[in-house]
Amino acid sequence: MFDEVTVRVARLWLGDDGIFRIVHFPGSEVSLADAQETMDAYLRLRDGVSRPLLVDTQGMKSLDRPARAMYASEEAARVATAVAIIVDTPVSRVLGNFYIGLANPHIPSQLFSGQDEALEWLKRFLL
Amino acid sequence: MTTSEGDEDPQFQGLLDVIFRFAAGDLSARGRVSGDNSSFDAVITGINILGEEIEAQLAENERVEDSLRAASLYTRTLIEASLDPLFTVDRNGAIMDVNGAASSATGVPRSSLIGSSFSEYFTDPDDATAAYRSTFDDQFVSNHPLVIVDRVGATTEVLFNGSVYYDEQGEVAGVLVVTRDVSDRRRAERAEDLANHDELTGLYNHRVFYSLLAEEIARADRFHRPVSVLMLDIDHFKRVNDVHGHQAGDRLLRGLSAVLTRKVRSIDRVCRYGGEEFTVILPETSSLPTRSMAERLRLAVALESFDIGEAASLNVTMSIGIATYPEQLSTLQDLVKAADLAMYCSKAEGRDRSTVFRSDLSEV
Missing domain, CATH: 3.30.450.20 (PAS domain)
Known part of the structure; x- marks a missing residue:
């Protein structure tokens, strides 16, 4: 494991498989400010390289609209190659589906119920 | 969760409250997520997101409508301006x-x-x-x-x-x-037209004759070219008015103007000098071809039967004087005076003829 950073709503690190992980804390309510803090941390850690991103939302309690829009923006798309979102709780499944369905992310984005399957899919987007 | 009266689940009651507020148009209503990650939390989350999205879409629609209204107002203002x-x-x-x-x-x-x-x-x-x-x-x-x-x-x-x-x-x-x-432009054009043309015949008037002749003389000086003037007077015109009336005289003047205009070259300018007198300016034309033109006009008039109304027609003749600048005269005033003298010479010698100005005709 490389450097790891903890922000208000998540823990981030770059795995030795080249895939970046963002794991949200249980009960996290993600606002725009939280999304920006998480994104800033990601930008510092990624060291200028666009990578596939694994986002674990199982503990997430809410993700407000401005935060969804920021994650789905073109700016965000420029710093990652694909996003796999793990959603194996009812709430995270709803959040994930709305994110994919309504926010129109600009990079390949897919929901998964398990980490292994998600990582396998993300490997296709390693540069 | 129970729904029986008096024993409602507070979370369920909260959800119903959100739905009722939505139905009443209050899209800012949000349900409370307990955090237990239950299916019920998921439903509330979904409804909350729906509320957010619809509210955002309505706000966007309103923004677009405002923008369209502003654009429409702007366009309308331009149109009305x-x-x-x-x-x-x-x-x-x-x-x-x-x-x-x-x-x-x-x-x-x-x-x-x-x-x-x-x-x-x-x-x-x-x-x-x-x-x-x-x-x-x-x-x-x-x-x-x-x-x-x-x-x-x-x-x-x-x-x-x-x-x-x-x-x-x-x-x-x-x-x-x-x-x-x-309308204003047309009125100005008509006013200018009236100021420059003789109302009866449509020819250039006396004032414009002098203006055109001055321009031609300036051009003649610059390019060392001649310019000639014909002075034409209808013979016995007074008799036409006296015998046939002024309306007949007017018809004759109009008909004769048309003949002159038809017979001159496109560069020549026919003007009504006054009464029954006409002038023709012949740019870049020396004395000899001017004499030919004078005869051409004289014959054309003499051969024409002019309609003077009431099924009557009339034949008239013209006396013509010819003068050429600068070979005979050196100023505009002298040129016109010379053509006039030559015309009176034609009258004196029996009318229906053209005379080229000579220095012995009289002192100019």
Whole structure:
């Protein structure tokens, strides 16, 4: 494991498989400010390289609209190659589906119920 | 979770409250997520997101509508700011929209103009119809003269400028017509025309004769070329007036002017000098060809039977004087005086002839 950073709503690190992980804390309510803090941390850690991103939302309690829009923006798309979102709780499944369905992310984005399957899919987007 | 009266689950009651507030139009309502990650939390989360999305979409719609309203207001302001009457016309010739200037020019309120026939507001409806149809065919029509007539019969001379405009699908949606009011310009042109031309014959008048001759003399000086003048007087014209009346005399003057105009070259200028006297300016023409032209005019007049009205016609002759600058005279005044002297010489020698000025005719 490389450097790891903890922000208000998540823990981030770059795995030795080249895939970046963002794991949200249980009960996290993600606002725009939280999304920006998480994104800033990601930008510092990624060291200028666009990578596939694994986002674990199982503990997430809410993700407000401005935060969804920021994650789905073109700016965000420029710093990652694909996003796999793990959603194996009812709430995270709803959040994930709305994110994919309504926010129109600009990079390949897919929901998964398990980490292994998600990582396998993300490997296709390693540069 | 129970739903029986008096024993409602507070989370369920909260959800119902959100739904009722949504139904009442309050899209800011949000349900409380307990955090237990239950399916019920998921439903509330979904409803909350729906509320957020619908609220955002409505706000966006409102923003777009505001923007459209502003654009529409801006366009309307531009249209109304135009002092030229503006119309939009469909393929059937029905007016779709107008500005205030169009209402003023036609004397018809905007509400009545819309839907009415564009062509009916012009003195020549067929010409107006042809103008808008040509615009549909050719994409645009420029400066086609028309006359708008208002409800009380007052007219406005305009230039029709039409261009097609398109709908979102790129199809021609109609014609935008800008009618430029040229009444003032036309009035000024007519005033200028009246100031420069003899009202009876339409020829250049006495004042313009001197102005044109001065220009020709300046040109003659610059390029060292000659310019000649004919002075023409109808023989026994007074008798025509006395015997046949002034109306007959006027008809004769008009007919004779037409003959002179028809017989001169395009570069020559025929003017009415006054009464029954006419002048012709012949630029770049020396004495000899001028004599030929004088004879040509004299013969043409002598051979013409002039209609003097009441089924009567009359034959007249002319006495003509010829003078040429600078070979004979060196100033404008002397040139005209010399042509006049030569003309009187023709009269003295029996009329119906032309005389070239000579220095022995008299002191100039």
